[in-house]
Every structure is written in C-alpha cells, then in structure tokens.
Amino acid sequence: MERMIILSKYIVVTGGVVSSIGKGITSASIGRILRSYGVSVTAIKIDPYLNWDSGTLNPYQHGEVYVTDDGMECDLDLGHYERFLDVSLSGKANITTGKVYSSVIEKERKGEYLGSCVQIIPHITDEIKLMIRDVAEKSKAEVVLVEIGGTVGDIESQPFIEAVRQLKNEEGHDNCMFVHVTYVPYLKAAKEFKTKPTQHSTKELRGLGINPDMIVCRSELPLDDNLKEKIAHFCDVPQQAVINTPDANSIYEVPLIMYSANVGKYVLNRLNIEAPAKNADLYQWSEIVKDLKIDSPKVKIGVVGKYIELEDAYISIREALKHAGAANKVEVDIDWIKADDNYDTEQLNQYDGILIPGGFGERGINGKIEAVKYAIENDIPIFGICLGLHAMTIAIAQLNGHPEANSTEFDVECEYPVIDMMEEQKKINNMGGTMRLGAYPCKIREETIAYDAYKDTNISERHRHRYEVNNEYRDVLEDFGAVISGTSPDDFLVEMIELKDHSWFLGCQFHPEFKSRPNNAHPLFKSFIKAAKDKKENK
Structure with missing residues (x-):
C-alpha cells in the first residue's frame, strides 16, 4: 500500500570557499542514501547565470550540456542526479536566473502584479519559491534536493539564498534543512589543515540568515576528529553533522563514505522522516563500486x-x-x-x-x-x-x-x-x-x-x-x-x-x-x- 505524502521536505545545498567543490555529487549522494531507505527523492539545480538554459554555453566554460527527456538543455549536475538517483528529471529541475526574471517580466507585462513596483523581494524571491514548489508538487517526492550553484557570497546567487531562507521559514524547521559544502585545504609547508576558510564561509552564510544544519568538508586527505570538533565548535553545528568527504577513486564511492558517517540517520532525524526501511540497502550500490574498481x-x-x-x-x-x-x-x-x-x-x-x-x-x-x-x-x-x-x-x-x-x-x-x-x-x-x-x-x-x-x-x-x-x-x-x-x-x-x-x-x-x-x-x-x-x- 502506498504511503500518503502530505508535503515535500527540502534539503538545500550551498557551497563555500571555492567553486567546483562537489556540491552536485554531495547532493546526489545524500539522495542516493535516502533512496536506499525507501524515501522518494527528486532534485533541483539552481544556476545563477542569466542564460535561460545551458544550450548556448561553451563546453570549455561550463562543461557538457545535459538534455532531459522533455528537451531542456541543462547543467551537467542533472546528469549526476539522474545517474545516482536512477530517475528521469524534468527540465524544470534546472532553475536559472534567466528563467526566473523572464517569468516575472512576463507576468508584469500582463499586469499580474496589480500596479506594484516589481522588486527582487518579494517578486523575484516568490517566483523562485514557486518554481521550487512546482517541481516538488509535480514529482510528489518526499524529499527535494535543492542545489544552489556558485559560491556563497556571489552577487548573482543572493536572490536565491534569500528565497531559500524564506522557504525554510514558510515550510517550518522540520521540513527544510541546509547542507553547506566547503573545502578544507592542506598546507604542505605548514603540514596542517586549515579550517579558517570553512569558518569564514559559514559565517558569510549565517550573515545571509541561514544557519547550516550540516557541513560537508571536502579535502584531499581525511580529517581527524579534532578538526571536525573544531569546525563544529566555530560553525555552531553538532560534531556528528560535520561530514568529511576526502578525495575518492570514484564519485560513486561518495554515498558509501557519507553513509558510513551516518548521514542518512542524521538527515532522517533532522527532517523527522519515518522511512519505510529501518536500515539502508546499499548492497547493490556497493557491488557497483566494486565492479568499477x-x-x-x-x-x-x-x-x-x-x-x-x-x-x-x-x-x-x-x-x-x-x-x-x-x-x-x-x-x-x-x-x-x-x-x-x-x-x-x-x-x-x-x-x-x-x-x-x-x-x-x-x-x-x-x-x-x-x-x-x-x-x-x-x-x-x-x-x-x-x-x-x-x-x-x-x-x-x-x-x-x-x-x-x-x-x-x-x-x-x-x-x-x-x-x-x-x-x-x-x-x-x-x-x-x-x-x-x-x-x-x-x-x-x-x-x-x-x-x-x-x-x-x-x-x-x-x-x-x-x-x-x-x-x-x-x-x-x-x-x-x-x-x-x-x-x-x-x-x-x-x-x-x-x-x-x-x-x-x-x-x-x-x-x-x-x-x-x-x-x-x-x-x-x-x-x-x-x-x-x-x-x-x-x-
């Protein structure tokens, strides 16, 4: 018998310190883990650029153009989502600044704002939330992953950050959480990791009104518990919510690494989700990783x-x-x-x-x-x-x-x-x-x-x-x-x-x-x- 789904819950993934840090793989890995508990998941990629879609972007600048079944030319992260989650996403799962502003301007021309002075807040942020909720409603997914492209602090991403801040207030604490992906560099000359970039990135995010519930630390080598404790202390998150994903031989290992850090249980508890399966079933995924090795x-x-x-x-x-x-x-x-x-x-x-x-x-x-x-x-x-x-x-x-x-x-x-x-x-x-x-x-x-x-x-x-x-x-x-x-x-x-x-x-x-x-x-x-x-x- 199918479970009744009243509303979707949202996991918003942001990035800090540097771009191309692996937000897409992090999001897809969280989704893969949740699916292994029997939870239905979909994903959204927000690209802050003004292009309407990825179709006219040079591959040297933005990588491959990914195409969905319904014919949308999208960001390559949608490919990661489809491969990890084993789903076919709609083109609406790729939200761009171009799409948001085009929609708002079209509505303004039709007189839908009743003579209001159209502004970033509330009109642009409301449109962003509308697009996110539209994907959630049409997919009927229990969890919607929302990845915000770029790096916290980028001027073009600020309306999206504000929109998801509002989203959490409107949806409630149990229905929305934030995952911040950062980079922890290792300085060979000093022979030590530096957590200051992560601290500053988290401080910037909090300055925009968002307190992360989980921090995923990318690094070349594994971090020890002392470093995780330090990050937890300065970034105001529980130590079990500081997750390290060091460089792996294959991107398909990341869900296993994050699962071993109890990411699945933490997310289910944080969002108050009662999953169909008490334990994750990642056996098939682990066999795939073996075959890939x-x-x-x-x-x-x-x-x-x-x-x-x-x-x-x-x-x-x-x-x-x-x-x-x-x-x-x-x-x-x-x-x-x-x-x-x-x-x-x-x-x-x-x-x-x-x-x-x-x-x-x-x-x-x-x-x-x-x-x-x-x-x-x-x-x-x-x-x-x-x-x-x-x-x-x-x-x-x-x-x-x-x-x-x-x-x-x-x-x-x-x-x-x-x-x-x-x-x-x-x-x-x-x-x-x-x-x-x-x-x-x-x-x-x-x-x-x-x-x-x-x-x-x-x-x-x-x-x-x-x-x-x-x-x-x-x-x-x-x-x-x-x-x-x-x-x-x-x-x-x-x-x-x-x-x-x-x-x-x-x-x-x-x-x-x-x-x-x-x-x-x-x-x-x-x-x-x-x-x-x-x-x-x-x-």
Whole structure:
C-alpha cells in the first residue's frame, strides 16, 4: 500500500570557499542514501547565470550540456542526479536566473502584479519559491534536493539564498534543512589543515540568515576528529553533522563514505522522516563500486573529440564508458585525443575501440572523419554519437569514390551533402532551445548490432541536433555497404547507421550517454565495450 505524502521536505545545498567543490555529487549522494531507505527523492539545480538554459554555453566554460527527456538543455549536475538517483528529471529541475526574471517580466507585462513596483523581494524571491514548489508538487517526492550553484557570497546567487531562507521559514524547521559544502585545504609547508576558510564561509552564510544544519568538508586527505570538533565548535553545528568527504577513486564511492558517517540517520532525524526501511540497502550500490574498481582485464578506448582539454565537456560519455566497463567486468582506460586536422591516425592502432562524440562546428571534423576511415580500414570497433554519426556517414561516402562528400554544416555549397540541415530547422534564426531536443522514439531493424544490443525494435532516446543524414543519399549509402539499423517510426529520419563486414561499427543520431546508469549501463555502450574486449582478446 502506498504511503500518503502530505508535503515535500527540502534539503538545500550551498557551497563555500571555492567553486567546483562537489556540491552536485554531495547532493546526489545524500539522495542516493535516502533512496536506499525507501524515501522518494527528486532534485533541483539552481544556476545563477542569466542564460535561460545551458544550450548556448561553451563546453570549455561550463562543461557538457545535459538534455532531459522533455528537451531542456541543462547543467551537467542533472546528469549526476539522474545517474545516482536512477530517475528521469524534468527540465524544470534546472532553475536559472534567466528563467526566473523572464517569468516575472512576463507576468508584469500582463499586469499580474496589480500596479506594484516589481522588486527582487518579494517578486523575484516568490517566483523562485514557486518554481521550487512546482517541481516538488509535480514529482510528489518526499524529499527535494535543492542545489544552489556558485559560491556563497556571489552577487548573482543572493536572490536565491534569500528565497531559500524564506522557504525554510514558510515550510517550518522540520521540513527544510541546509547542507553547506566547503573545502578544507592542506598546507604542505605548514603540514596542517586549515579550517579558517570553512569558518569564514559559514559565517558569510549565517550573515545571509541561514544557519547550516550540516557541513560537508571536502579535502584531499581525511580529517581527524579534532578538526571536525573544531569546525563544529566555530560553525555552531553538532560534531556528528560535520561530514568529511576526502578525495575518492570514484564519485560513486561518495554515498558509501557519507553513509558510513551516518548521514542518512542524521538527515532522517533532522527532517523527522519515518522511512519505510529501518536500515539502508546499499548492497547493490556497493557491488557497483566494486565492479568499477576492476583493474584487469583492461580495454583501451580512444575518444576523438574537440573539447578534450576539459573532461567535463564529455562527462556523460566518460561515465557511460565506466558503466559499460563494469557491466563487462573490464576496466576502461580512456585516452582523450584532440581531433586536429593534422593528427597522425596511426596512433589509433593502439586502441581496442574508438569513440567519436558529438559537437558543433567545423573545427576538428576532418580529424574525426580520418579517425573513422582508419577504424574502417583496420577493423577497429568504432562508436559515433551525433556528430560522430555524421563523420561516419561522410567517411563512408568519401571512401567510396566521393571525396567531395560533406555536411552543409561545414560547407553550405558542397556538391555531395550526405548530411544536411533538418527541414524544420532551416527557418529558425535563434540559437537557444531550437534544435531537435529531448526524447524521441526509434524503430530498430532486426539482425543488426543495434537490435542485438537493445533486444527490442522500439526504443526512445534523447536528441540534441540540427543536422541529419540526407534522405536523398540513403540508397547510395546502402549501396556503399551502410546499414540503416534505426529510423524514426515513420521511417523518415535516420537514427542509426552500421556497416557491413565490420566487427562493430555503429553511429547514432541521439545521445545514449544521457540514459546510462551505474546500475544499468546503456545497451549500446555495453555492446561497444564488449566488442572492444573481444577485439583485444583476439589480437
């Protein structure tokens, strides 16, 4: 029998000292622990930037753009939430300053404020609370994790800090708690940890009207009890609420580290939650962590991309490869290869598999195409995602007597446009949120690599693109040995391409990495890593 849920409780996560401290992993880990007690959880990421969404952000500045089922281009932390919590989040779970102000201005133009002078308080803060509660109401979750991006003290985050301060007053002490994530540096010269940055960060948060209920201390090395006691004393929290999460080998270890520090019991008691299970069930999660630690046998995968200087630009691909390695009981050793036009393809002979990820723009495309050609000629398993599928299609045509084959993304007047812009995209001038976005159904052809992977003829995957395989060249591509293994249900759009007489060659128009989970590796990634493993064993 389902339990009656009267209202959601909120856990607000803030960060101090430095950015990129791990607030998202901390939030996701708390959520994973609560789920292990049978508590339903959802998550929200607040990004204080003025962009409406993450769609137009450069990967070098903000990492990967994560796409939800409903087509929202979001912050990469939503990927962490979906992977840790094993849920599919709505695009509304990513709240930005742009969304908040756009909504308020739209309401003001409609006269909804009855002639009031529209201000940060109460109108902006009320809109923030409304958006948070809307996610809570629609999800029906018992606990809503709310992560506020940036660092306490950032000018752009102040309206959000004020909004959650008000939220706690309105919801009540038992229904809202604050977790502050800080960094405790170790000074090698002094041979000691310094807690002063944490003290100052907590003081700044308290100056904004928020007293943290728990402080999560990130550090390179473990902190001893004396340091925890000192932080508890100066930051006015119970010592059991000072949680240390030192650097771990894998992000998936963090829930286990926090669970061992009794985070689950503390949160349940603090929020007065009577969980269905008296004890957490993290057995499956601990088994996943064990599988992720496998160091033999090993397969070597070369990822040929254009943003390889920042791994966060391909974070979901990296994690999906790890999930697939664990599922195949192998370690996946990833090399990030810059897709320069002049790089030596002979370096690819050391890899058991090659992956060509998505991206936009001409830079690096020739390097990707050459990598595909090398994989074809040397029968190396190769996996192409979005732009990777485009590179594969161009390479097939070029290897079959059409060196002029290209995409109109890179050459508008090319003579052999095997890749072209989708018809509905040609009249769109705006950049943000205008691509084919979100989950779409796909029909899979039997007796293909795709069918062997999915074991199904009907699937759904998430998209983010403007260009596609040009239908005028489908028959020609099939004459060249291409196999159209996946299409839209009406057979109009090409979703997957394979190649006859190749050990493992698959390109997909969608982004399967967004649906991979540590406890449920994506079928295509599993199949790819298995092919790489077989390739290595048969060398």
